[in-house]
Amino acid sequence: MRLNFLPAYELKNMLQKREISSEDIASQCLKATERLQGKLNAYIYFDKEHMLSQARAADAYLKEICGSFNKKDGKYFDFTGIPVAVKDNICTKDIKTTCASKILSDYVPVYDATVIQRLKSQKYVLSGKLNMDEFAMGSSNENSAFGPVKNPWDTERVPGGSSGGPAAAVAAGLVPCSLGSDTGGSIRQPASLCGVVGLKPTYGLVSRYGLVAFASSLDQIGPITRNVTDSANLLSAICGWDEYDSTSINGGLHDYCQFLYDNIKGLKIGVPQELMSGGVDAAIKESVNGVLKLAESMGAVVEMTSLPSFEYALSVYYIIAPSEASSNLSRFDGVRYGYRNRDATSLRSMYRSTRAEGFGPEVKRRIMIGTYCLSSGYYDAYYEKAQRVRTLIINDFKKAFGKYDVLISPSSPTTAFKIGEKSDDPLSMYMSDICTIPVNLAGLPAISIPSGLSENNLPIGVQIIADTLREDLIFKTAYSLEKAINFNKLPVHLYEQ
Amino acid sequence: MSSEKNNLKNSSYTDSSYETIIGLETHVELATNTKMFCGCALSFGAEPNSKTCPVCLGMPGTLPVINKRAVEFAVKIAIALHCKINSYSIFHRKNYFYPDMPKNYQISQYDYPLGSSGYLDVNMGDYTRRIGITRVHMEEDTGKLIHTGSSGRISESDSSIVDFNRAGTPLIEIVTEPDIKSPAEAKEYLVALRTLLLYLDVSDCSMEQGSLRCDANISIKKAGSQGMGVKTEIKNLNSFRFLQRGLEYEEQRQAALIENGEKVMQQTRHYDHITDSTKALRSKEEAHDYRYFPDPDLVPVFMDDDMVEGIKSSIPELPSAKIERYKSGFGLPEADSRFLASDKNTAAYFESCAALCKKDRLKSVSNWIIGDFTALLNKASISISSAKIKPSGLCSLIDMIESGKISIRSAKSVFEEMFNSGKEPQEIVKGKDMEQISDGSVLEKIIDDVINKNPSVVEQYKSGKEKAIGFLIGQVMAATKGKANPALVNEILIKRLKLNP
Numbered sequence: 001m002r003l004n005f006l007p008a009y010e011l012k013n014m015l016q017k018r019e020i021s022s023e024d025i026a027s028q029c030l031k032a033t034e035r036l037q038g039k040l041n042a043y044i045y046f047d048k049e050h051m052l053s054q055a056r057a058a059d060a061y062l063k064e065i066c067g068s069f070n071k072k073d074g075k076y077f078d079f080t081g082i083p084v085a086v087k088d089n090i091c092t093k094d095i096k097t098t099c100a101s102k103i104l105s106d107y108v109p110v111y112d113a114t115v116i117q118r119l120k121s122q123k124y125v126l127s128g129k130l131n132m133d134e135f136a137m138g139s140s141n142e143n144s145a146f147g148p149v150k151n152p153w154d155t156e157r158v159p160g161g162s163s164g165g166p167a168a169a170v171a172a173g174l175v176p177c178s179l180g181s182d183t184g185g186s187i188r189q190p191a192s193l194c195g196v197v198g199l200k201p202t203y204g205l206v207s208r209y210g211l212v213a214f215a216s217s218l219d220q221i222g223p224i225t226r227n228v229t230d231s232a233n234l235l236s237a238i239c240g241w242d243e244y245d246s247t248s249i250n251g252g253l254h255d256y257c258q259f260l261y262d263n264i265k266g267l268k269i270g271v272p273q274e275l276m277s278g279g280v281d282a283a284i285k286e287s288v289n290g291v292l293k294l295a296e297s298m299g300a301v302v303e304m305t306s307l308p309s310f311e312y313a314l315s316v317y318y319i320i321a322p323s324e325a326s327s328n329l330s331r332f333d334g335v336r337y338g339y340r341n342r343d344a345t346s347l348r349s350m351y352r353s354t355r356a357e358g359f360g361p362e363v364k365r366r367i368m369i370g371t372y373c374l375s376s377g378y379y380d381a382y383y384e385k386a387q388r389v390r391t392l393i394i395n396d397f398k399k400a401f402g403k404y405d406v407l408i409s410p411s412s413p414t415t416a417f418k419i420g421e422k423s424d425d426p427l428s429m430y431m432s433d434i435c436t437i438p439v440n441l442a443g444l445p446a447i448s449i450p451s452g453l454s455e456n457n458l459p460i461g462v463q464i465i466a467d468t469l470r471e472d473l474i475f476k477t478a479y480s481l482e483k484a485i486n487f488n489k490l491p492v493h494l495y496e497q
Numbered sequence: 498m499s500s501e502k503n504n505l506k507n508s509s510y511t512d513s514s515y516e517t518i519i520g521l522e523t524h525v526e527l528a529t530n531t532k533m534f535c536g537c538a539l540s541f542g543a544e545p546n547s548k549t550c551p552v553c554l555g556m557p558g559t560l561p562v563i564n565k566r567a568v569e570f571a572v573k574i575a576i577a578l579h580c581k582i583n584s585y586s587i588f589h590r591k592n593y594f595y596p597d598m599p600k601n602y603q604i605s606q607y608d609y610p611l612g613s614s615g616y617l618d619v620n621m622g623d624y625t626r627r628i629g630i631t632r633v634h635m636e637e638d639t640g641k642l643i644h645t646g647s648s649g650r651i652s653e654s655d656s657s658i659v660d661f662n663r664a665g666t667p668l669i670e671i672v673t674e675p676d677i678k679s680p681a682e683a684k685e686y687l688v689a690l691r692t693l694l695l696y697l698d699v700s701d702c703s704m705e706q707g708s709l710r711c712d713a714n715i716s717i718k719k720a721g722s723q724g725m726g727v728k729t730e731i732k733n734l735n736s737f738r739f740l741q742r743g744l745e746y747e748e749q750r751q752a753a754l755i756e757n758g759e760k761v762m763q764q765t766r767h768y769d770h771i772t773d774s775t776k777a778l779r780s781k782e783e784a785h786d787y788r789y790f791p792d793p794d795l796v797p798v799f800m801d802d803d804m805v806e807g808i809k810s811s812i813p814e815l816p817s818a819k820i821e822r823y824k825s826g827f828g829l830p831e832a833d834s835r836f837l838a839s840d841k842n843t844a845a846y847f848e849s850c851a852a853l854c855k856k857d858r859l860k861s862v863s864n865w866i867i868g869d870f871t872a873l874l875n876k877a878s879i880s881i882s883s884a885k886i887k888p889s890g891l892c893s894l895i896d897m898i899e900s901g902k903i904s905i906r907s908a909k910s911v912f913e914e915m916f917n918s919g920k921e922p923q924e925i926v927k928g929k930d931m932e933q934i935s936d937g938s939v940l941e942k943i944i945d946d947v948i949n950k951n952p953s954v955v956e957q958y959k960s961g962k963e964k965a966i967g968f969l970i971g972q973v974m975a976a977t978k979g980k981a982n983p984a985l986v987n988e989i990l991i992k993r994l995k996l997n998p
Contacts, residue, residue, distance in 0.1 A: 104557070107557070109556065209560050210558040210559075213794075217793035243562065246560065246563065246794065247560075247795075327590050330602060331555045331557070332557075335596045336599065371788065376788070
């Protein structure tokens with residue numbers, strides 16, 4: 001039995017019954033990782049001894065509470081002893097957090113992100129830190145100072161981005177689940193390209209404290225898993241109000257498991273025609289249509305609808321996100337931490353050379369775009385106007401959710417593309433996120449679940465979007481469709497040498 | 498530098514030929530327990546970088562959370578300056594690179610400040626100037642840089658070190674309208690503002706330690722001409738005196754340029770109190786583009802009427818109201834009222850006395866506070882609130898004077914001893930045999946003795962030289978070691994001299 005391919009919820013049951021130990025799980029995950037790290041480059045950091053010692057500590061805890069069922073505090077958490085891999089832009093105390101950037105290549109945080117604190121309180125096992133696009137800027141995971149991540153289904157191809165590491169690691173069975181971050185689709189698009197489940201929660205449902213900011217008004221941490229149940233459990237573990245994040249929502253739910261039931265009878269599904277247009281591969285449209293037919297057969301009502309402002313979403317995003325990024329990334333200056341050019345002879349030259357050498361080209365491009373958009377004389381024409389159009393997009397969603405319970409669309413306009421295929425054409429790369437970006441601009445929850453494989457054996461994902469804090473509808477729909485689609489495929493050929 | 502200064506002294510700026518327009522930007526560090534956006538304690542003089550955390554160090558991934566108390570303090574200030582409290586205000590990021598700023602942006606407010614459109618009335622002796630307050634907004638302070646080398650400037654130093662203890666300290670910026678017409682008014686504005694802030698108990702307002710800082714914008718134009726002159730911004734005006742001196746210098750410098758047919762350049766200038774002159778720091782072209790935009794990490798501050806009313810009710814009686822009350826309620830002269838109300842502690846002291854004294858003695862209380870008391874306090878450089886003389890002691894002393902138990906002259910030395918020892922006046926008087934002699938029969942004997950001993954002076958008096966009586970009074974006072982009641986001595990002497998032809 002390969003423990004590293006089992007769902008987290010099953011591992012939890014087996015741990016409870018003491019059929020296996022956390023150390024067993026960790027060992028098998030480590031074995032898989034050691035075998036495939038060279039092929040996939042999913043991890044930036046993993047430490048065998050550290051992982052095993054966490055697993056042994058979890059085992060000791062499990063042993064201790066095993067004999068104390070009557071005690072109130074004897075509690076099994078969903079992630080006690082379960083390995084979780086974490087994207088390398090989420091701060092882990094005493095463990096390097098690089099954002100896949102040279103400028104933070106040796107940076108060791110002095111504190112844990114809130115999501116890490118919450119998982120630690122469950123005695124989870126951190127399997128390591130995952131590769132990504134530098135500062136989460138990218139859709140292919142090619143913009144990493146530590147080299148690109150390969151798609152487990154076809155190692156010639158990209159895993160998507162920016163959470164390429166988290167999606168690839170989960171798809172390849174290196175770890176049952178991971179945490180990614182999603183600013184314009186960075187969880188859902190790679191989940192789609194790797195054939196796994198990726199959830200972007202409602203903005204504010206999960207604390208951003210400790211997530212190295214890319215675009216503060218859009219960033220959100222979320223789970224990447226191989227099934228919807230694990231997604232609901234992992235969200236339950238990390239969500240909830242945090243006094244260290246002013247934008248966190250006070251009043252979210254804490255147990256999303258209760259919405260995992262197989263019934264979408266009467267569910268009203270809207271399909272935005274803008275996301276089923278010419279820009280989307282025919283095979284993907286076909287796959288999504290297949291899912292919609294399944295939904296209808298299960299009693300859901302499916303209707304085409306229009307959200308006309310979606311046309312502007314990409315432009316709006318590429319003004320707002322770089323503007324916020326240009327300010328967020330100004331703290332990386334070589335003064336207090338991170339990379340510094342030590343040969344510089346003046347303050348200005350130190351700033352200039354540190355940042356010129358420390359940041360990769362895509363990050364620099366976005367800093368320049370953002371700096372330009374915020375400059376005096378351009379602010380009104382770009383940033384201010386983009387914020388107005390953002391409101392139009394929010395209003396379009398509001399209107400749609402007056403009529404529909406959920407919206408369904410493709411997660412990505414294409415399946416995984418070849419490494420290097422789009423890296424010289426930023427605009428076509430930016431198009432990878434057309435299906436996911438509107439959701440971030442409106443702060444809504446959305447999930448990507450696998451809907452099938454293309455002709456050339458590449459995963460396709462379908463996106464389910466709901467209104468603010470309606471994760472309940474997302475999970476109900478995703479759970480029902482997951483069962484009906486019965487995708488159930490993993491790139492096990494990777495292990496066949 | 499000094500030659501330039503001398504030239505300026507001969508320039509033709511006079512009050513009548515030019516008009517001056519000044520606007521001030523004042524920064525006030527709030528005396529909250531913790532910083533603006535994190536839980537670190539505020540401190541002055543603590544071990545460098547000991548009062549810091551990931552948030553105020555701008556570590557990756559950290560987020561700011563607004564200090565509620567700082568907002569309350571800011572609202573207090575805005576209310577006291579008669580500002581409109583905006584029900585919706587937001588924080589912006591002011592972006593620029595400097596190593597004393599952990600995030601390379603400062604969280605500040607921009608087009609939605611907390612308070613706007615207020616004023617402060619400034620008394621200039623013979624007139625009052627109402628100075629408009631454009632805005633009151635909240636922001637965070639930076640850290641402190643220390644540069645090695647003698648110049649103290651970053652560009653010429655071998656290395657620089659930075660202390661982030663101050664980074665994130667809550668700051669309030671108060672911006673005036675260009676309503677200030679002279680350097681003297683600017684100074685008085687800052688004095689009045691400082692008084693107000695001390696009353697509100699929101700800051701130590703120490704210009705020396707930098708918890709009250711002021712930048713000035715100044716332009717001049719030919720009297721009666723239309724429009725505005727080109728302004729310069731003066732920095733480093735870190736005392737009341739330097740504020741006035743720096744602006745006076747700048748008036749002269751701008752006038753000299755205009756007189757010579759040159760143009761005033763829009764610049765930021767640095768005041769150097771050693772040379773008593775200003776030096777250009779940067780021109781308008783070199784000015785930063787701060788790329789202000791709303792900080793997406795923070796949520797708007799909503800202020801409803803109940804919150805504003807709640808904060809309003811916590812504001813104590815302010816100097817302007819006190820002055821009115823001292824005048825109309827206590828019958829004190831304007832000048833006395835202003836003096837007493839000019840310092841929160843002095844006013845509190847005076848009001849404690851007022852609660853103990855009869856109303857007709859309040860002028861005496863005022864005289865004592867303004868005169869001897871202040872002189873002694875200044876000499877000892879302590880505040881009235883830490884003086885050993887308690888209001889009850891001062892009132893007892895005044896009682897003793899008014900009831901004739903002690904002479905004014907003795908009272909002065911008693912007061913000084915009270916100041917030094919904290920003893921009650923009765924105790925001092927008893928111990929030192931200083932009680933005033935107001936017993937007529939005792940005095941008559943002494944007076945007769947003096948008359949007998951000074952026949953020639955008596956003769957002069959009788960021949961019409963009435964001033965001669967002063968010598969005789971002096972002799973009586975000397976004989977009683979100053980304890981004789983002078984009014985009674987005078988009265989008895991005249992009677993005696995007339996009786997004994």
